[in-house]
Amino acid sequence: MSAYPTIDQFNEAVQNPSTAFTDTILRSGKVRTNGFGYPIALGGGFALTYTVEAGGHRYAVRCFHKSTNGLEGRYARISQSLVSIGKPYFVGFEYQPEGVRVNGRGLPIVKMDWASGETLGAYIEARHRDAAAIGKLITEFRDLETFLRSKGVAHGDLQNGNLLVNGALKLIDYDGMYVPGLPVGQGTEIGQKHFQHPRRSAADFGPTMDRFSFIAIDLSLRALKERPDLFQRFSNGENIILTASDYADPAASEAFAQLRGISTLARDTDNLAQICAAAPSAVPTLEDFLAGRSIPAKIISLTRPAGIVSPKAAAYIGAYPVVDATDFGEVLRAVGDRVEMIGRIVEVKVDRTKYGRPYVFLNFGHWKGRVAKVNIWSDGLKKLAQAPDPSWAGKWISVTGLVDPPFENKKHGYTHLSITLTEANQMRVIDESEAKRRLESRGKSANLRPTTGSANQDVLSRLGVQPTGGSRTTSKKSHIAGIPAAIASAQQKLPNGRGTHPQITTPNEAILASLSGNSRRAPSNTGTRLGSSGSRVILPPPTYQPPPRKDSGIPGWVWLIGIGVLILLIGAR
Structure with a gap:
């Protein structure tokens, strides 16, 4: 079977339920969307999950975007078993082998009854x-x-x-x-x-x-x-x-x-x-x-008292593959996958949609360029005990979730990749040392990302991102001024303990490199930048600058006509 459609192709299809779904109820439904009006897809495993409201009911529709052998047979057997044993712990579902059509192709879905709760x-x-x-x-x-x-x-x-x-x-x-x-x-x-x-x-x-x-x-x-x-x-x-x-x-x-x-x-x-x-x-x-029965024979002895630092730091094993928020190519390759994205917040955008609903963007770079960010729409803000504000600039965070398709604005020259926060437990504030530990795990066997095949290659090519070194990708041109010099400087300054210098390829790694030795964390309400010599410069928190707006004044040609008419009137007198 050829590669499955990309997440943006699924999103485009389900925006029109009447033509996307074959199920009569779903065809009359409405898909839950974000502040931009695009469908919200929750990811995990082999499927994208959309919320559809139809006929006064809500459904979770799982659209499979990765190949899995024997899917139809397994779901048929599962359905039969759950009916026979009763379902106090389960929700009703229906497997539909060609339940959604994307680019004219019928693909499987599971239509699940909505289960309320946290x-x-x-x-x-x-x-x-x-x-x-x-x-x-x-x-x-x-x-x-x-x-x-x-x-x-x-x-x-x-x-x-x-x-x-x-x-x-x-x-x-x-x-x-x-x-x-x-x-x-x-x-x-x-x-x-x-x-x-x-x-x-x-x-x-x-x-x-x-x-x-x-x-x-x-x-x-x-x-x-x-x-x-x-x-x-x-x-x-x-x-x-x-x-x-x-x-x-x-x-x-x-x-x-x-x-x-x-x-x-x-x-x-x-x-x-x-x-x-x-x-x-x-x-x-x-x-x-x-x-205390049937316990395997004793192999490990837990003798270290609590609070005593272990002589060796445990390698980080994440629940999902780790990506560097400042490596645009790496994040782009993860579109449609659930990942853990690590980065330092550079800008915080707090605003309201045209419908008056509040939202927050946490940007890992200047908004006008190729940048990854966290989207927190009004529903997500309701889940947080404290909404992020501009004082978060400079903080390191970890956020887990599905990487949304790229959002491009050619007029203002930016392309954004994002993870949408829908639950409070998706995001954690971490310190620099923990960020470094997690970022160092990238590419190791414990955190290898299951590939989505060639599905994202057209997006990569369109945005000018080419793979380098197998699993890593970098954009052709950095959108953050001064980063190459900072990386090169940090590359020279940070030994890895074995007499050699580790490869530093992203802004996050350059910043982390400068934190070795006796470096201290910058206050959370300030930004940090590496100077040309590798030193750290403390800056005031960056301010989000909205895209330039068109001048709403009277066009110049109107003024010219008016002046000409005035001259004619004066001459006539």
């Missing part, structure tokens, strides 16, 4: 200090685990974004689900890393693949109930407390050390460390884990 991530973000709410959540997860295990069913990707909380738990996204009758060991995905065994693979697909996730969630929630402060310290928006980096090396993990320091959790924390070191097939059920 995502697990948003729910915990708002209530991690509410011991009663967390305690109730622990009970609900244990009931869910018992139910799924009794039916021989496994979801395959239990995580913050795939569980809704509204009085009870609801599971969404069934792309990787196992139900009886599907072939064991033939998975198509391995789940979000912060909730999965560090050695999980597609071969672990089957009825037991949720065991590790339930154990990690249960232990993390119990820790929050005892010490809610752990959430602020260890949550990155895509986890609860523990991350893939912790599972990969529990002995070096500060999070494991903190959990082990809680007396009621010490035994279970030690046991989870042994589970991480063993094979995925050795993971016990949640019931056995809580009873």
Whole structure:
């Protein structure tokens, strides 16, 4: 099969539901849009998810933009199984093999009933200090685990974004689900890393693949109930407390050390460390884990007290591929993928749409050029405890989400790439050292991005971006003045500890290079720029400058005619 359409081609199609969808109800619907009037697509795995309102009801429509073998057969089997076992934890759905037409081609969709509620991530973000709410959540997860295990069913990707909380738990996204009758060991995905065994693979697909996730969630929630402060310290928006980096090396993990320091959790924390070191097939059920049964033989010893710095820093393993917000080519190649974008805010635009709705743009470069940014429309602002303002210029942030298609304005000479923030847990303010640690993980095996094939190549070519060095791309011409000199200067100044100099290719890396040694972080209300000698210059926060507006005065030719008429009148006298 030829390459799937790009996200912008899907967006263009679904803007007209009457011609895009084959489903009678969806054809009469309206797709949810952003402040520019473009469809909002939420991404993850193989599909783009659109919200469609039709006939007084709301639906989540999953459009598949990546190839996945046996999709129709799997969904047929899943549908049959959920009907037979009942669906207290599931939502109704319908697989349509040619449910959407893009460029004249019929493509599969899953039309899902809308499930109201907060995502697990948003729910915990708002209530991690509410011991009663967390305690109730622990009970609900244990009931869910018992139910799924009794039916021989496994979801395959239990995580913050795939569980809704509204009085009870609801599971969404069934792309990787196992139900009886599907072939064991033939998975198509391995789940979000912060909730999965560090050695999980597609071969672990089957009825037991949720065991590790339930154990990690249960232990993390119990820790929050005892010490809610752990959430602020260890949550990155895509986890609860523990991350893939912790599972990969529990002995070096500060999070494991903190959990082990809680007396009621010490035994279970030690046991989870042994589970991480063993094979995925050795993971016990949640019931056995809580009873201390069927734990793999001891391999790892957690002896480091909490608060004692590990002699080796754990490598960063993100939930999604990491991209540098100032590497336009790298971000462009990720269009249509869910990523973690790291960067330092250069400009903050606070304004209202023509309909009077507030919005905020967080720009990682000057607006008039090729720049990545974060879009926060009115719905997203409502989810934030505090809306960003101009004082955020100079802050480093991490934001996760789907990279939207490029927005080009040839008149004013700019092209913007963006991630749209819809939930508070998508974004975190981080410091320079953490930004450096995460950016250094780019291109390593733990963070390799699944390619979207050639689908984005036409966009890359149109914007003048060519691949260099395999997976990396850079724009032909930098849109930020002075950056090449700053990069070159920083390149000469920062040794990597082995007598050589690391390759520095982006503005973020140049800034991070200058932070080595005794450098201190600039105040959050200032900007930082590298001078030609590599020194740091503290600047006042940059101010967003709107595009130039046309002069609304009287055109010159009108003045000329008026003067001519006046001269004729005077001459006639």
